[in-house]
Amino acid sequence: MLFLTVLEWTKMRRSRFFKVLLLFLAIGTIGYYIYIYSNTVRTEEILSNLEVELLSTESQLVELEQQDQDGSLDQSSKNVLKIYHDSVPQLKAQIEGIDTGNWTLWAKANREFQKFDTSFATKPEWERTYPTRFTQDSHQSFLEWLEQRNIEPVWPMYVWLTSYDEVFDEGLEPIIRGNVDKRHGSNGSYFSYHLFNHLFTFIGIVFFMFLFSDIITKEGEGRNGPIHLLRTLPINRNAVLLSKFISVLLMTIGILAVVLILATLLGTLFDRFGDWDYPILIYGENYTFEWIPLGLFLLKSAGLFLLGLVFSYSILFFFSVLTNRAIIAIGITLTLLFLGNAWAEQSILSENAHLIPFHYLNVYTIVSNDFAVIQDNFAFSFKNGVLSLSIASLAILLMTCVLSIFRYRTRG
């Protein structure tokens, strides 16, 4: 088994197609980093904005205090004066926090500052007008997490958006969504999070299918291909199939690890390492939520993504044995994945929709429960994803083994 795995590794190492795709992945990662880096809002910019805001607030405060001493200030202006009065020390604290890298100080001040929003905690939970109660609560909680752990945030922080925000004031939505989309972090850990958000998707599955398709189906089961070499050596027949599976999985893990290292290195080299315990929002049922560290989120996502790949590889193995032709097997598998995806979308409202494995191929939305919120069905959970993909893969692999034995007994 070990030597078969080594053979698979050697095949991959020597394959030009494999190298070209890996190069493509590396170039893609570097290119994406350049994009993220050039779009990351820097601390200096935030600091400068805060200083401008402080100056403006202070000058307006002086003006309002003058008017107050003259007795020409009405009641609403007096409220504004109070807000300005309170906000100056908070702005100063934020500036000091950023200036000295004291993120606890910054987060605390920012959290206090957010509370000025008079609508805070007054909305019913079910109301979907931006900012929703959930959005405000989660933002406060997010800042608390940063405060407790002294974590530098990814800028800009003046907008916060969750999946519950659906109704916006006229003209506000593109601005808010635009600002949220601008939230890029070029530090190592956050860039990895960003990058894997694109890789741990259906597109990533298709990419890995292409990457390994040649190697998986190379032997051309049943033809006069290299399978005949393996069959005339003292090797257990099932070991061939199993070693391929293990090799491809190990190689996938290896590639993901290399991409993670590359992304982290790029971020660390050109920015900073970042924080593996940066908070990632996990939606809960009944408007609850929790935070998990970015590192754990990536780990869970990688796990689910690997199961998605196992599911896809199982289909490829099955058709590889069924059709005896590499290119046909790849074609059918990709078609089936696309059709499966489309079918899953169509049957999203059915009672047992959460059992369909095709739903779990866009990993981030599953791990964060974002998909569950959008579908208003928390059966689409990480746990059900693991179960659905595992059972489906196991069933397909079992079918493949049965088919393989049947084909072997009736060969020629």
Next chain:
Amino acid sequence: MIINVKDLKKQYKKQEVLKGIDIQVESPQILALVGPNGAGKTTLMNCMMNLLSFNEGSIELLGKKHTDTSIFHNVSYMQDNRILYGDLTAYDHLQFICNIQKLHTSRIQAVADRVGMASYLKKRVRSFSLGMKQHLLLAMSIISEPKLLLMDEPINGLDPTSAINMRNILLELNAEGTTILISSHNLDEIDRLTSTIYFMKNGELLKESLDDFATNNYTLRVSHPVMAQQVLNERGLTFQMTDFESVSFEETIQPLHIVLETLYNHHIQVLSVQNERVGAERRYRELFESELSS
């Protein structure tokens, strides 16, 4: 028993491709499998190697059932070059076999030298010529020093030097105790390798000992070719003139001593004598006359 194939029958789409084949081999020897394309040679070998199923009969190799994968520690099969991985080097292939057969990798260089492929050991198979691929296939099949070696068309694509080298290797292996079953269209090579031939025709096997059919083809270079032609004609002997300076004849048709005597009596000098054994081709012609004439 080294090979014990009993009453092997195989049907493919209602057509009987193997019709009760029997092969029994008890001592190490070289056996040839000869027949026209489609006669069932590769099918028989693939059945023996458990690459194809069959309908009736039984196969035992080295005393074990052919389905027992452990036989491949002592049985090798040199087959079609499509079994090779284009992206891998020759070394990769040999290393893999060494690993699977639990052999030391120092054998790789030794077998490469023996086969004559040391110069391209580290090159990818994709860039190999047909002959180079045959070299690699040979190296792969002999690296484990098997007790039984099956070879399907091993001489295809080999240049004369390589063909001679392969013949010598096979003779050496046989001398060391390896039984070799070789299928080939190259009847001259078969003649040089063995006298035991299995002729295959329409799925049937006919075992022949070439010693019963072998004959020598002589070519004599003579001092006076025109005169030689004249005297041999006068004596009523059957012969052919080759290159206007040599006399050729088959021994079974024309005994050598009569030709020599005739030439000697007419003071014609014999400058050289070339002898070629021609058993396989002669028997093949007899057996497959209908195919040859069509």
